[in-house]
Amino acid sequence: MSVQSTLDNRKTIRKFSDKVVSDELLYSLLESAGRTSTCGNMQLYSVVITRKPEILKQLAPAHFSQPACTNAPVLVTFCADYNRFNKWCRLNNAEPGYDNVESLLSAAVDTVALAQSFSLLAEENGLGICYLGTTTYNPRPIADALHLPSMVVPLVTLSLGYPAEQPALVDRLDVKSWVHSETYSDYSDADIHKYYDYKDQLPENQEFIKINKKQTLAQIFTDIRYTKKDGDFFSEAFVSFLREQGFLH
Amino acid sequence: MSVQSTLDNRKTIRKFSDKVVSDELLYSLLESAGRTSTCGNMQLYSVVITRKPEILKQLAPAHFSQPACTNAPVLVTFCADYNRFNKWCRLNNAEPGYDNVESLLSAAVDTVALAQSFSLLAEENGLGICYLGTTTYNPRPIADALHLPSMVVPLVTLSLGYPAEQPALVDRLDVKSWVHSETYSDYSDADIHKYYDYKDQLPENQEFIKINKKQTLAQIFTDIRYTKKDGDFFSEAFVSFLREQGFLH
Numbered sequence: 187m188s189v190q191s192t193l194d195n196r197k198t199i200r201k202f203s204d205k206v207v208s209d210e211l212l213y214s215l216l217e218s219a220g221r222t223s224t225c226g227n228m229q230l231y232s233v234v235i236t237r238k239p240e241i242l243k244q245l246a247p248a249h250f251s252q253p254a255c256t257n258a259p260v261l262v263t264f265c266a267d268y269n270r271f272n273k274w275c276r277l278n279n280a281e282p283g284y285d286n287v288e289s290l291l292s293a294a295v296d297t298v299a300l301a302q303s304f305s306l307l308a309e310e311n312g313l314g315i316c317y318l319g320t321t322t323y324n325p326r327p328i329a330d331a332l333h334l335p336s337m338v339v340p341l342v343t344l345s346l347g348y349p350a351e352q353p354a355l356v357d358r359l360d361v362k363s364w365v366h367s368e369t370y371s372d373y374s375d376a377d378i379h380k381y382y383d384y385k386d387q388l389p390e391n392q393e394f395i396k397i398n399k400k401q402t403l404a405q406i407f408t409d410i411r412y413t414k415k416d417g418d419f420f421s422e423a424f425v426s427f428l429r430e431q432g433f434l435h
Numbered sequence: 436m437s438v439q440s441t442l443d444n445r446k447t448i449r450k451f452s453d454k455v456v457s458d459e460l461l462y463s464l465l466e467s468a469g470r471t472s473t474c475g476n477m478q479l480y481s482v483v484i485t486r487k488p489e490i491l492k493q494l495a496p497a498h499f500s501q502p503a504c505t506n507a508p509v510l511v512t513f514c515a516d517y518n519r520f521n522k523w524c525r526l527n528n529a530e531p532g533y534d535n536v537e538s539l540l541s542a543a544v545d546t547v548a549l550a551q552s553f554s555l556l557a558e559e560n561g562l563g564i565c566y567l568g569t570t571t572y573n574p575r576p577i578a579d580a581l582h583l584p585s586m587v588v589p590l591v592t593l594s595l596g597y598p599a600e601q602p603a604l605v606d607r608l609d610v611k612s613w614v615h616s617e618t619y620s621d622y623s624d625a626d627i628h629k630y631y632d633y634k635d636q637l638p639e640n641q642e643f644i645k646i647n648k649k650q651t652l653a654q655i656f657t658d659i660r661y662t663k664k665d666g667d668f669f670s671e672a673f674v675s676f677l678r679e680q681g682f683l684h
Contacts, residue, residue, distance in 0.1 A: 217610040278653035283663020286670040298547035310438040361466040404527035414532020421535040
């Protein structure tokens with residue numbers, strides 16, 4: 187399949203069949219994903235493939251035991267990694283100075299780009315994937331379950347397997363709403379209405395609003411799914427974790 | 436082309452021909468890239484396509500006027516964006532609470548994944564791209580040049596155009612060096628030697644070490660290309676920028 191048709195037809199998959207995903211396939215896809223651009227060719231990442239039920243069970247609560255996680259035969263965790271690079275530096279008479287936020291950021295860009303290349307390769311090969319956004323909420327228990335040393339930070343977890351569902355394509359905003367020409371054009375109220383009003387009208391969102399006893403779809407985001415209280419709490423946990431892993435002082 | 440052959444054959448391009456990259460092509464590729472997974476279908480990003488010479492000239496110093504930037508006919512800047520989403524919330528009787536690091540992180544994952552999908556689409560369509568790692572070094576002047584409002588943070592800049600060079604495939608670490616089975620296996624000195632020693636021996640790196648009067652390739656990274664002094668300096672600048680944009684208090 188082309189990149190374009192892989193993207194145009196992709197759907198997040200949360201139910202997986204029993205068909206085994208071979209290590210051979212995963213390593214081969216990761217090898218190709220490794221051609222993704224990487225800052226200074228440093229490849230500041232590590233990937234952990236987890237299948238053992240006892241380790242998956244340890245990881246599940248960190249991902250709030252969401253079905254997209256607990257139903258999956260494999261979890262693949264993408265981590266920004268200076269542990270390996272720093273060891274190489276020290277073995278080569280060089281003193282690394284990467285214990286700062288900027289270094290982590292540049293490794294993070296590499297890591298997420300790698301994860302996205304891998305996702306598209308997986309989808310091209312008939313696998314289904316789901317990004318677990320919970321990885322940055324609970325980095326500490328994930329690091330413990332996966333034995334991540336200092337200078338390693340988990341950023342993306344993909345649950346994957348062969349699909350056991352075929353969901354419909356979800357809606358997306360008009361590309362013109364998020365692409366700007368030359369410089370950023372800020373949004374008027376009329377712009378926001380023009381680009382977003384359809385969302386509240388979608389039957390699935392109408393249902394969602396009704397079940398949750400809310401007035402608008404936006405309230406489901408702010409009051410239920412992504413609240414300020416949770417955001418502030420997980421921010422503090424993430425910042426503490428960066429301190430523990432050696433990226434903040 | 437398939438995703439796999441696009442990745443297997445890709446090379447970063449830093450010299451571009453005069454052939455015009457149409458807006459029609461870029462919008463169409465961005466529309467397909469917009470199918471990339473996004474947290475809660477919130478699409479917390481904006482993309483700015485810049486071609487006007489006077490704006491490119493303003494952006495260039497923020498990217499240290501590297502040739503990969505100044506030679507390119509187009510720069511595409513990918514930003515994490517809560518400005519648009521927050522406006523939508525407020526117009527819908529919902530109070531957003533996304534002024535924190537965790538919210539930015541989850542938008543950042545979406546933004547980088549989008550940029551990588553777009554990169555592969557661009558490469559499939561004969562364009563060449565270069566990730567400018569300087570975006571997170573100098574977010575303030577980039578935000579000024581592109582008029583980015585509060586709650587918007589630039590994370591990835593791609594310079595792009597039709598290639599005017601055909602560089603060789605660069606080396607990558609053995610996939611086994613960065614993929615771990617079940618949990619993270621830490622590296623012994625012998626592992627690091629096994630996986631990295633070839634790098635110092637590559638003719639281009641031997642040359643690089645000689646020109647820079649260093650003993651090892653690692654010293655070129657730690658003493659010249661990515662120093663502690665720069666990392667600490669740009670970290671402070673980035674953290675100040677997050678405060679200015681409303682993600683830190």
